[in-house]
Amino acid sequence: MQTIGGQKMLFSELTNSRLWKMSGRLKDAGPELFTLKDRHNHHYILSPTYEEVASDLLSLNPPISYKHFPLKVYQISSKFRDEMKPRYGLMRGREFLMKDMYSFDIDETSAKDTYNEICTSYDKIFDRIGIDYVKVLGDSGSIGGNLSHEYQFKAPIGEDCIITCNKCNFSANSEVCHEKKCPNCGEQENVLVQTGIEVGHTFLLGDKYSKPLKAFYLGKNAKPQVLQMGSYGLGLSRILAACVELLSTETDIAWPDVLAPYNVAVIPPKAGSKEEQVTKDVPENLYKLLEDSIPQLKDNVLLDDRLSLTIGRRYLDAKRTGYRYIVVINEKSSGEKPTFEMNDTKETDRLYLSQEELIEYVKQNTKF
Numbered sequence: 236m237q238t239i240g241g242q243k244m245l246f247s248e249l250t251n252s253r254l255w256k257m258s259g260r261l262k263d264a265g266p267e268l269f270t271l272k273d274r275h276n277h278h279y280i281l282s283p284t285y286e287e288v289a290s291d292l293l294s295l296n297p298p299i300s301y302k303h304f305p306l307k308v309y310q311i312s313s314k315f316r317d318e319m320k321p322r323y324g325l326m327r328g329r330e331f332l333m334k335d336m337y338s339f340d341i342d343e344t345s346a347k348d349t350y351n352e353i354c355t356s357y358d359k360i361f362d363r364i365g366i367d368y369v370k371v372l373g374d375s376g377s378i379g380g381n382l383s384h385e386y387q388f389k390a391p392i393g394e395d396c397i398i399t400c401n402k403c404n405f406s407a408n409s410e411v412c413h414e415k416k417c418p419n420c421g422e423q424e425n426v427l428v429q430t431g432i433e434v435g436h437t438f439l440l441g442d443k444y445s446k447p448l449k450a451f452y453l454g455k456n457a458k459p460q461v462l463q464m465g466s467y468g469l470g471l472s473r474i475l476a477a478c479v480e481l482l483s484t485e486t487d488i489a490w491p492d493v494l495a496p497y498n499v500a501v502i503p504p505k506a507g508s509k510e511e512q513v514t515k516d517v518p519e520n521l522y523k524l525l526e527d528s529i530p531q532l533k534d535n536v537l538l539d540d541r542l543s544l545t546i547g548r549r550y551l552d553a554k555r556t557g558y559r560y561i562v563v564i565n566e567k568s569s570g571e572k573p574t575f576e577m578n579d580t581k582e583t584d585r586l587y588l589s590q591e592e593l594i595e596y597v598k599q600n601t602k603f
Contacts, residue, residue, distance in 0.1 A: 236334070239353065246282070250285070254448065267316050268283065269315045282315065283314050284335065286440065286444045289464075290445050292308075304341050304462075314331055315330055323392070323480075334468065354384060358370070370387075371407050373385035383438050386435030388481060393430035393433075396429075398412055400417035432473070432477045432480075433473075440465060442462070442463060450464070475494065478491055487554050496556070499532065499597065500558040502561065505544065506542035513566050517569055518538060575587070
């Protein structure tokens, strides 16, 4: 987000309901909106989204010159939605973690350019994660606007129905096109219907929020003019839950390399064993070498120092937790030509590698 000019900030989780009244969204919000009153009988909302708040932020200051746009602000924070049937753990809960961004531009053309730029950034994020996804035309729903796209992980347990035309590659949520016919090219036979998990959503909002909340800029004619707005969300907790759902087995968690809590787990011998006596500083030295040799492994190597447990127990814990590489230290890991037992849980390989070979293997096979 910062690479494309985003400025990080943090809005209050409590939003005065007055702002939602100004946008007209309060009356249409429905029972999924958490509301409360303070001791002064003022009404507040536990925010599920922040279009009103971002627009209000612009209105609280004198109009900013057109020269300073586009403006992009984003945050990572908890959001709240009173789901009727919370389910699937983090997939659909009443509290969830989200990255949301709000953009402001001086006209529709530049707003569309910003929208495409942020969508391209989202494309790169999901490409790095590596889960099979599709970007589809989405329903704007209660947020509104004149253009919307959803990022969907293809999944059997997904709650959204996705329609994809194999002729022209057009994709949309079934809420947008209700028939099994491509609205883009008219194809009927070569249309695929599948389910997906929504993990991201983008909206081109126009002046739906900026106009009623008086988010203006100072134009070339030195007069206040209404800003064009965009809204963009990534469901961070849902992305994690969806990755685990799609990659894991009944017994073991699995992660994309870029999201794994640790990429490498180093397991030293049990305390008091013969292996411990001959390996001494080998585990910690390997830990430091991995972090120094591969910059992406900084803070991504775990040294399991629960030395009262057997190697087998700690290996099983590491495998169940989803660490990609599990390196077991034994008597062969010391001496003039030490070798290390490398277990690649993604490839189900067990290899015996020298120190240099181990580092090269991780470099070549990890999608950081």
